[in-house]
Amino acid sequence: MSLLKTDPTAPPQPPKTKTREWADSLIFAIVAATLIRWATFEAYTIPSPSMESSLLVGDYLFVSKLHYGPITPQTPLQVPLTHQTLWGTGLKSYSDLIQLPTYRLPGFSEIKRNDVVVFHVPHETQYPADLRTNYIKRCVAIAGDTLEIKDGQVFLNGKPGVTPPGLQTTYFMQVDNPNDEVLAALRSQGVVDYEAPGGLPQAVPGPTQGTYGYTISCTQAAADYFKKQPYVKALTVLQPQVQLFPDVADFHGSAAMSATPRNWNLDNYGPLPIPKKGQTIALSPANAAIYYKIVARYEHNQGITWQDGMIYQNGKPLTSYTVKQNYYMMMGDNRHNSEDSRFWGFVPEDHVVGKAVLIWLSTDPNADFWHKIRWSRLFNIIH
Numbered sequence: 001m002s003l004l005k006t007d008p009t010a011p012p013q014p015p016k017t018k019t020r021e022w023a024d025s026l027i028f029a030i031v032a033a034t035l036i037r038w039a040t041f042e043a044y045t046i047p048s049p050s051m052e053s054s055l056l057v058g059d060y061l062f063v064s065k066l067h068y069g070p071i072t073p074q075t076p077l078q079v080p081l082t083h084q085t086l087w088g089t090g091l092k093s094y095s096d097l098i099q100l101p102t103y104r105l106p107g108f109s110e111i112k113r114n115d116v117v118v119f120h121v122p123h124e125t126q127y128p129a130d131l132r133t134n135y136i137k138r139c140v141a142i143a144g145d146t147l148e149i150k151d152g153q154v155f156l157n158g159k160p161g162v163t164p165p166g167l168q169t170t171y172f173m174q175v176d177n178p179n180d181e182v183l184a185a186l187r188s189q190g191v192v193d194y195e196a197p198g199g200l201p202q203a204v205p206g207p208t209q210g211t212y213g214y215t216i217s218c219t220q221a222a223a224d225y226f227k228k229q230p231y232v233k234a235l236t237v238l239q240p241q242v243q244l245f246p247d248v249a250d251f252h253g254s255a256a257m258s259a260t261p262r263n264w265n266l267d268n269y270g271p272l273p274i275p276k277k278g279q280t281i282a283l284s285p286a287n288a289a290i291y292y293k294i295v296a297r298y299e300h301n302q303g304i305t306w307q308d309g310m311i312y313q314n315g316k317p318l319t320s321y322t323v324k325q326n327y328y329m330m331m332g333d334n335r336h337n338s339e340d341s342r343f344w345g346f347v348p349e350d351h352v353v354g355k356a357v358l359i360w361l362s363t364d365p366n367a368d369f370w371h372k373i374r375w376s377r378l379f380n381i382i383h
Helices: 018-039 180-188 220-227 288-298
Strands: 041-045 059-064 116-120 134-141 146-150 153-156 169-175 212-218 232-237 269-273 280-282 304-307 310-313 320-322 327-331 352-362
Touching: 018 041, 041 352, 116 327, 134 146, 134 153, 169 220, 180 212, 212 220, 220 232, 288 304, 288 310, 288 320
Parallel strands: none
Antiparallel strands: 041 059, 059 352, 116 134, 116 352, 134 327, 146 153, 146 269, 169 212, 169 232, 280 320, 304 310
16 A cells, blocks of 8 residues: 655645635634534524513524524525525525425424524515524424413413413503603503604503503503502503414415404414324314415425315315424414414424523613613523
8 A cells, every 4th residue: 555645845835825814714714603503503683572571672692503403404505694685785695496305403402381482484485494584482382282372371281371471461551641750650660662762652542532541561560560550540451453373374375264263362362282293183174274384385295275264185175184293382472562373373393493592682772872781681591
């Protein structure tokens, strides 16, 4: 056996230029950052109040991919460290010419009830599944559970679920005289309206002529405080009147509507079974809307259509179906101000990105420079 030897008489290799060194370092940094972002942790920020007051607008989070295991990319042709568009532009950062099957690598935890989870929102059909907008919600029910909400209280399999400490409800608070005292009380109880100047709710006319008040989202403790104040004349829960899943079988997607409307609302919802991998379901007009998107979209079946309140495959009614993956119900802690599973249904397991674990920075968008950072929230573990 001969060994390849370097010719001692050969001239030395020319040193790398500074440009080549910088290029090599940049390529290494991009590859390393991409692998870390895909396989371990990724940073996110909270842009909307749907999880208040557990998570606040302006919280910066680390999301662990290690807990549930990272998922292999479905869309490999993508500019590194981008999501849907190139930075600062509306240009697509990916090509969907190649779409691969996804696999979840082993993690050290399963998705559990009450985990705060980041996932790709299922209803954005204009994007590949792994490039849909990232949402963050609380997992209120896992595969195999039966979920029911009664007067705002979650029940799982007939038993009361855990109530998050930051849970918020939306009220109309009628007052006899909107003034600075009321605004000071709202501020002291952590009531925020991010769309209002200074972040405080604005007084609006009440339901009857000559009455005024504030639309507020707050915790039960804050609501109990306001009920005791002499300037509060009434505190009424506001219930948005909207059609929910599964009466609307395909949120924003089509005219698919349930043949048996349930007329649930945000505070009184269910019972709804959460599909589990391997479960075989008998389909009928009574339940077809619950499973339509699973069959038609999430599990990549061919020839699926919706006709007369039933799922059809290749022109024939589908009377049974075996579920191929686990599903979850996700809800925001700001229960009347969160577009979540009550609107668009289940989150497939292959849409789950990771578990939110740590707030590493928090900034108040309504505060002045000297009070911008919420120091008490730095490095808080997320529960």
